[in-house]
Amino acid sequence: MAQAAPRLTALAQEVLGAPLPVRLRAWDGSESGPPGTPVLVIRRRRALRRLLWKPGELGLARAWVAGDLDIQGDLYQALELMAGSLWERVADSARPTGLRALPAAVRDPRLRAAAREFAGLTAPWVPPAPPAEEARASTGPLHTLRRDRQAISHHYDVGNTFYERVLGPSMVYSCAYWEPGATLEEAQRAKLDLVCRKLGLGPGMRLLDVGCGWGSMVLHAAREYGVSAVGITLSEEQAGYARKRVAEAGLADRVEIRVQDYRELGDGPFDAISSIGMAEHVGSARYAEYAADLYALLRPGGRLLNHQIARRPLADEQHYRVNEFIDRYVFPDGELAPLGRTVGLLERAGFEVRDVEALREHYALTLRAWVANLETHWDEAVRLTSPGRARVWRLYMAASALSFERNRIGVNQVLAVRTPVSGKPGLPLRAREWRG
Template sequence: MARSATRSFTAELARALPDRPFAVELWDGTRLDPTTGDGGGPVFRLRGPDALAHVLRAPGQLGVGRAYVSGALEVDDLDAVLELLNGWKPAPIDGREQLRLGALAARAVGLRRPPRRPVSELRPRGRRHSVERDARAVRHHYDVSNDFFALFLDASMTYSCAVFSRGATTLEEAQHAKREMVCTKLGLQPGERVLDVGCGWGSFAIHAAREHGARVVGITLSEPQARLARERVAQAGVGDRVEIRVMDYRAIDDGPFDVIASIGMVEHVGNVQIDAYAQQLHRLLRPGGRLLNHGIARLRHTDPEAGPFSERYVFPDAAPLHLSRVLHALERAGFEPHHVEDLRHDYAQTLSHWIANLDGRLDEAVQLAGAERVRVWRLYLRAARNGFRSGFTSIFQVRASRP
């Protein structure tokens, strides 16, 4: 009876998707072959009834994401899946067909308890972009473990877009080029007081202090990140010029600063807070001071801020805004923009290095973060690269000043 149910489901799926450049294999050996191309394409393997049960419980991206993260759904080639999603446009499935598919999927699943959500899923509570909720969201992403990030980042632990377009050939060279480019754009001078918003593991703060003689305050919401950043500051011999704090940007009250660098943090701010973010940076900067805001932005105004997979597993509450929205907030706060540069292709190349590094150390990654998190990160890094390659997202550096 169980085999009959899975066959009925795959037969109905075949009718609903007559042109399909992929294969589907069910846990009992039932298979749906591709109908287009050369018979190749990615293979989706449903390891057990929980794969369908997740989708029945949360139809769409979230249910498929849960099935994948839990291991109930496997794919043989993540890159091929993303390429498929870029180009394949299935015929629409009407409501009746959807009901038939759902009923047959439920029959194939049988009577069973709904599967548990993966433990790595976060459902944020409280007011969106409150200080408390933002702290939980950021920790969900960054507190996997410092050692996990070290598996795929370069030796400087720089977790933002590297710059290859200035001639760098290695990830280390490209990250150094990015940090130096930021300092050059800001015209950083010895003795100037710098605020590093979203300082990560301290790579920019160390660079600005060691190479340019700046005095830097770096802030992060991740305590494990801050601990390692402080160790790295001490090892670099700049402990007298760099202070690392665990602090929300809204809580800083000891300005003014001569320079503010916000590198890879504005994506976490969101549309409801972007004006307050710009106003706070303006308050913290002295008249004549300089700002560099570096962040991911959406390119198309028809696309949503983020999908449910990213919301629950990668960057809860993160919302890459359009460049025009960020500029509008900066101008309303009183900043004068001077220069904008996009680094879309640089970030795609950066992500290719991170993907290769992580894939080369998967066993260590699973030991450090667990199989669920590794599945999330392997998909997330590729999806992010796909966004930059396809023109869904870009990344912009905006240089501005407070007149």
């Protein structure tokens, strides 16, 4: 088909309800759209077949991961320009726009016929197989022990060397704490130190790190603050890596790494608990249980530092839906909750919430640093995992950086205390003098 791009651009404008804000290049080499902008490249007609089969985020995600779609030019600029047209347009009661319009569009006989012509479809039609990197849709109740282990394995058990290239020497996979001019490693060390100070750690104390990752938090707390620490993870690869780091640091007598779920712990109490970037995996159905379990694991007067991504609240929470790209390719079964809901559930479990610190801008900076690391080591990242997996991580982290920058999501550190019956939590009178 000659000159596919202009016809596709016109069709996209009709379906999305707005002009395409980027230039489009089709598989036949034709181009259309505003010059001087990033180029959305449709490498294969199969991209359109994916959108016809799964009209919306999932079809778009499959086309991206498979390499049927690509961006030439500044990825951040392209996502910024397309966000308003594709993801952030408010659905009109009379006519939805953006990606929300696709399901209705593919049911329209005229538009469906035009799309099928572009896609080169003839009956009988076999839909394209999903990319190999897609997690299988799980069945059964959410957040059982078995299902959570499978979800964690999908995200984290992709090779420690891959994560080394993305995260850098700190091996911390959560928001850093930035000062002007800091390196990623310095900012991650500052975050770990901030957590330790908020928890009031000191020699002889016992720390539990829930979702310990590759062991960075327990290592920092044991080395710099003299605590004994237990780190738990559901990832076998993370646990093996963390144990090796602990042994090399000469801290095996004070740091234990376990492959264990927080619901399986029975050897409390702990003086302090850190949960850094783990609670997003808990899910709304289990969050009250999570909060109650951590409360029970703390001694009276013990502190919890819960570091968690939050989404903006909806007018009707029943309409919350997990992003299909994130659910199938990044964090299966992951859920984000508004900050108010998290604080409320912690309080309902018995905690006294003493401080909330928002770090939204810090996470945007962290994600941009991770994307830069991935792009620097791109060929090796592809070799270590797969082209599709590397594409998943690049899009996920770049899009997430913009989501933090645009205040679509945030991240907060909530300091909570299991306040003793005396009502004296042992905290300093002045806020954020954490060493009291």
